[in-house]
Amino acid sequence: MLNSDSYDVIIIGTGAGGGTLVRRLAPTGKRILILERGDYIPREKDNWNPGAVNLRGKYQTKETWRDKDGAELHPHTNYCVGGNTKFYGAALFRLRKEDFGELRHHGGLSPAWPVGYDEMEPYYTEAEELYSVHGQRGEDPTEPPRSKEYPHPPVSHEPRIQQLSDDFARLGLRPFHTPLAVMLNESNRRDSKCIRCATCDGFPCLVNAKADAQVVCADPALTHDNVTLLTNAKVERILTSPSGHVATGVEVMLEGQKHLFSASIIVVSCGAINSAALLLRSANGKHPNGLANGSDAVGRHYMGHINSVLMAISKLPNPTVFQKSLSVNDYYFGDDDFRYPMGHISFVGKLDGETLKAGAPAIAPGFTLDLMANHSLDFWLTSEDLPDPCNRVSLDRDGRIVLSYKPNNEEGHKQLIHRLEQAMKKQGNGQPHGHDFHGLFSRNLFLGQRIPLAGVAHQNGTIRFGNDRRTSALDRNCKAHELDNLYVVDGSFFPSSGAVNPALTIIANALRVGDHLKARL
Numbered sequence: 001m002l003n004s005d006s007y008d009v010i011i012i013g014t015g016a017g018g019g020t021l022v023r024r025l026a027p028t029g030k031r032i033l034i035l036e037r038g039d040y041i042p043r044e045k046d047n048w049n050p051g052a053v054n055l056r057g058k059y060q061t062k063e064t065w066r067d068k069d070g071a072e073l074h075p076h077t078n079y080c081v082g083g084n085t086k087f088y089g090a091a092l093f094r095l096r097k098e099d100f101g102e103l104r105h106h107g108g109l110s111p112a113w114p115v116g117y118d119e120m121e122p123y124y125t126e127a128e129e130l131y132s133v134h135g136q137r138g139e140d141p142t143e144p145p146r147s148k149e150y151p152h153p154p155v156s157h158e159p160r161i162q163q164l165s166d167d168f169a170r171l172g173l174r175p176f177h178t179p180l181a182v183m184l185n186e187s188n189r190r191d192s193k194c195i196r197c198a199t200c201d202g203f204p205c206l207v208n209a210k211a212d213a214q215v216v217c218a219d220p221a222l223t224h225d226n227v228t229l230l231t232n233a234k235v236e237r238i239l240t241s242p243s244g245h246v247a248t249g250v251e252v253m254l255e256g257q258k259h260l261f262s263a264s265i266i267v268v269s270c271g272a273i274n275s276a277a278l279l280l281r282s283a284n285g286k287h288p289n290g291l292a293n294g295s296d297a298v299g300r301h302y303m304g305h306i307n308s309v310l311m312a313i314s315k316l317p318n319p320t321v322f323q324k325s326l327s328v329n330d331y332y333f334g335d336d337d338f339r340y341p342m343g344h345i346s347f348v349g350k351l352d353g354e355t356l357k358a359g360a361p362a363i364a365p366g367f368t369l370d371l372m373a374n375h376s377l378d379f380w381l382t383s384e385d386l387p388d389p390c391n392r393v394s395l396d397r398d399g400r401i402v403l404s405y406k407p408n409n410e411e412g413h414k415q416l417i418h419r420l421e422q423a424m425k426k427q428g429n430g431q432p433h434g435h436d437f438h439g440l441f442s443r444n445l446f447l448g449q450r451i452p453l454a455g456v457a458h459q460n461g462t463i464r465f466g467n468d469r470r471t472s473a474l475d476r477n478c479k480a481h482e483l484d485n486l487y488v489v490d491g492s493f494f495p496s497s498g499a500v501n502p503a504l505t506i507i508a509n510a511l512r513v514g515d516h517l518k519a520r521l
């Protein structure tokens with residue numbers, strides 16, 4: 001073991017949580033070490049190649065985990081500078097105000113957070129500025145109150161999506177522009193960094209025009225002399241003082257050798273699954289069940305949302321390039337026929353034949369996957385899963401991650417899919433400007449696919465925060481109840497997950513915890 005320097009702060013991971021936090025702390029002048037197990041994603045043509053990215057998983061981890069039955073699981077996750085934000089679809093939503101309180105769902109209770117929306121609001125506003133979010137206030141029927149307009153105008157719809165938006169509006173829905181973190185200037189396309197391409201959601205941005213945690217946070221933070229980044233630096237354990245009350249340092253594998261770094265404050269931001277695994281791996285005599293785990297909450301309450309892709313394949317072609325501009329939240333909290341939350345409807349990036357090869361159901365002999373993709377509207381549906389202590393991250397005897405998960409609260413999701421299918425079928429209906437929705441194939445109008453367990457994109461909840469140290473691992477500042485100087489700042493802290501994408505809430509919370517740390521430092 002090599003002994004190395006001591007720092008004021010060590011931050012482990014450079015994703016939405018860790019990357020944003022280092023940007024916040026960099027101007028303090030304090031000595032900050034960032035440890036990132038991955039490397040920079042190389043800038044190369046394959047960044048935008050669906051075959052390389054989706055079929056061959058070129059940039060995904062090759063690591064395998066296990067599911068609860070011991071079967072091998074290849075997680076769809078990315079270890080790199082910027083973390084999963086390098087690959088995200090950049091749809092940056094605020095949780096709804098009601099999501100911070102207790103909400104009754106068909107499948108049970110979604111618990112309240114120890115902080116309310118009003119406390120988070122200024123940080124959401126700052127997060128939207130930092131990540132260049134484009135959106136339109138006042139359109140989304142469930143939008144929480146905002147102190148400011150979006151920093152940039154909404155990303156416009158291409159004609160097929162505008163047509164769908166008009167059709168939905170005629171049915172009485174209130175479709176709206178998805179808030180998006182892309183550096184797009186539609187008033188001067190020649191000057192725009194973003195070129196509105198078809199390979200955004202799921203792909204790294206070759207021209208660095210996606211506001212991800214590398215581009216807008218880690219790289220600017222590194223212009224400060226007091227910030228050091230080590231890549232290919234996997235943290236294996238966190239060490240504590242003999243009393244167990246203070247985290248003293250971290251053991252890191254670097255170029256095949258173990259190194260030790262110490263710091264006054266240690267922040268874990270490895271993503272919800274890896275952060276829990278790291279705390280569990282760091283068990284010692286004073287923390288026999290894992291670091292900061294006297295509550296037995298570490299690793300438990302794993303949530304990842306109930307997500308589906310629904311392809312609506314109509315006779316009408318869909319030549320849209322950038323498809324992610326439209327969302328529907330009319331069913332978020334339920335409707336007259338189903339009085340429980342159902343969730344959120346939006347889009348994935350435009351699917352193509354190459355990507356469909358990775359998981360196409362054999363529904364249409366004689367039709368090529370390209371033909372299907374040319375005619376499909378590719379919806380993304382998200383519903384809330386509830387925190388179940390049995391849905392958890394644990395370690396097997398070799399220290400490998402085991403992810404146990406049994407879906408819950410599924411009725412709302414089924415209802416949501418049904419509502420969307422009905423809305424699609426009702427389009428047109430003899431209205432003068434309506435567009436009849438006829439299927440391309442005689443029987444299958446819709447192709448639906450639930451995102452499997454390996455799809456851990458929205459992972460959260462595994463080290464939850466709360467006021468009660470018997471039922472949560474972190475306090476309201478995301479400091480471990482049981483250690484004086486250990487923080488967790490990524491998706492782990494969520495006590496419940498709402499039904500919109502998680503990254504903006506992770507970012508806003510990192511800014512909030514960053515202010516607490518600045519005061520402490």
Ligand SMILES: Cc1cc2nc3c(=O)[nH]c(=O)nc-3n(C[C@H](O)[C@H](O)[C@H](O)COP(=O)(O)OP(=O)(O)OC[C@H]3O[C@@H](n4cnc5c(N)ncnc54)[C@H](O)[C@@H]3O)c2cc1C
Nearest residue numbers: 013015017037079083084089090091235270490491501503
């Ligand atoms: C394809 C895709 C599309 C998505 N689209 C959206 C979207 O449109 N909107 C949205 O809100 N969210 C989206 N998400 C989810 C979003 O990216 C995540 O919620 C967010 O990145 C999570 O932030 P995090 O800080 O918790 O973890 P991450 O961003 O995963 O960062 C964790 C970091 O820790 C590093 N790390 C892990 N273990 C160690 C270790 N032991 N030592 C050192 N470093 C370590 C990892 O390499 C990584 O850099 C998407 C995700 C994916 C994969």
Ligand code: SF4
Nearest residue numbers: 194195197200205210
């Ligand atoms: S150019 Fe724009 S649309 Fe294309 S990947 Fe980059 S941010 Fe996304």
